[in-house]
Amino acid sequence: MTHLPLTDASALRAAGRQPRLPFRVLLADGGELLMLRLLRVLPGKRLVGEAELNGSKVLAKLFIGQRGERHWQQERTGLAALAGAGVPTPALLAATALAGGGYALMTDFLDPAESLAESWERLAGPAPGDGQALALLAPALTLLGRLHAAGLVQQDLHLGNFLRHEDTWLLIDGDAVRVVCPGQRLPLTPASANLAILLAQLPAAWDGQVAALLPAYAAGASDSLPDLPALSEQIRRVRAWRLKDFLVKTLRECTLFAVDQSATRFRAVVRREVEALAEVLRSRESVDRAISAGTILKDGGTTTVARVVIDGRALLIKRYNLKSLRHALSRLWRPSRGWHSWREGHRLRFLGIATPAPLALIEERCGPLRRRAWLVSEFCPGPNLLRHLSADRVPPDEEATAILDLFAALHRNRISHGDLKATNLLWEHGRVVVIDLDGVVQHRSAAAHARAWRRDRARLLRNWPTGSVLQRWLDERLPAG
Template structure:
């Protein structure tokens, strides 16, 4: 078998997201690294992957960008800071310049290992205080307390930067570890702000769990006072607002999460992990619509259930009903664009809606025409057919209805067309669909006005004297 192709920083920069594998890198001094599998690529900047060097399996980070030396130095310094503080992090194997330009940082490859983000994804729907979910989250809070007690912060703090291996939890990504006060605990303000970054990524009901704050305090010990709850809540809200803005911006630009293509006639954004599987559908969405099971064929939209490799999906095309309508939409984001972003917003806040997978817009330069939205298909019945007007909803449905609207009101989100047919019962949740008019309001007053309209529209689905109408009127939040 021939040796893997030799790569240097210049060729790796030019290769974009998919350099041919395997490839070799000359580390100098007679040492070679062979990259077998890529785990993450920042095109033109950094590659992270499963590799081997000197007969040992390693996690390799290759810094190939123009400013790679600075990032490489930050990564090495962060790992050293963790080691000095006796915090668990993978062993550093090598940090060296590559013979052909660029820099390499190698750490021990932990196998088997699972990120805390993947662990939490399986448990995130558990009720607050669930024992198994707490067993996943609490060690991360304890480790963060230890980090702060050592005078360190993690500037890219998320569950994906904690790794479970052999019964232990490790901190990874030294690039984001920063020494604030070496050997001295953090001051209360930066500690609280950094803690808020982690808690803001959990569902709201989990953020103030006493057990999580206790786990953090256990790690911090006597070095740090317990966080001020009111200040922590304010910091969490600030971080969450920033994170949702960041997610919505990423949803329409090419990045790790989303694959975006722009031409003079087309815009396309798709979840990167779905891009390969959805490629045939994205290439010809109208063909998929024609072959699918038609659910609606109106002047303004056409909707069908389609099959993609045995998977049920929903394709919604936003039509232009006449010339006047087409001219009115030319300069505005399409309804598909709006629905795509709002679906990501709702899911960020834990509000049930079918997962948005891809958006396509037909364009003429800067002018927009038709759009297609592809999402997961929700097969559940709508509430108009599922609920009886003659009685209050069963306990499970009642709780799910109230939970949905409590979450929406807490985030100042309105729907804009709250027909019962836009609420589906699926998997023990009420799922929100048809997001063309969804909005998150900046002020309580603006939300109150919108919620009054939503509330009134929902109540009109059932006769005013019916038991269900009376129950909803009594139980729903008032404006």
């Protein structure tokens, strides 16, 4: 690979998210690093990937931004603190400056390895208290307890920072590790706050399982347990902050989303879908061609909905039309219904509430003025509840549990739908999927939510004949109006 041209920090900053691979960088000590595959890119700041150093495979972090030296030093210090406390973490192999500016840090490349986030995703939304899920979370909680027992915190706790390699769990990302009480146990207040960051990554439905999770944490923290009510309140606050932060990211360029806009168009796409949807999203005309070539499910004055197939994958495209000049004028200054549905779809999924994944949003603009919009999402083929359930009998056990779990989650998060017809609730793979999110609202106050929920509840019950078995069953079990 010596024929590959050398690059440097300035060239890597200029390359943004897509530096050409493979590439070589010269280290200040005269060595060379060959980067083979990128695992994470923070444009202009940091590159993380699989690399070769002196013929051996390593995980390399290249700090190429203006504050690169500070983060490089923090990474070194954090990894040393973890190793000193006996907390498993990938071994530091080398840390050096790059020739021409920037810094590099190399650790063991663990292969095969799986993050806790990947393991959790394979469980596909485990029920609260599920034994397999509890067993999966326990080693990470024990590891965090050991961290706190050593007087350390990890400020960027998420499931992706716990890694399993050959039946050993490791904590990664030394940049976020801080030494709070060298050689002493962390006081309960900061320990509880740090633990809340990790537990807030779990779906809100798991909040009732915190007591069942604490023994695993205590096993590492020498039986030191935080106050349960205080911890629960901290979890709620952290999750609210994470949701707010995430919703902002859905509308700006970041690791998860690709966003571009001009005077005539705004476009946001889930980054991993950019390549697959490139042809459809090339222009407003290309989206409309896809709709015309698809199966039209609805063609009304305000919306046109089509099922389309892209590379063998069924998707749904919803176009928000402007039915008249008056309607167009009324929408000019407001975010489009497509924008609203994009945001609320991501909100529901963040909260663990089933809804088809929103994949892309396009808004037609004239400067700051909004016009038509298009929303691309996954297609849910399941039957709606009006068709799936019989009015003259109680729902089967699986459906009954899923229905009650859905409305408990919506109620717990103060979310109203706005048009709760049974046709907007689909049955798929043992869960109830919510669609048509144009009117979804997460209310700030309990009073506002109570008023909206009474309307939602009444609308849902009107789907079936008054006094029918199913209607009575729902009326007795849904949260009160």
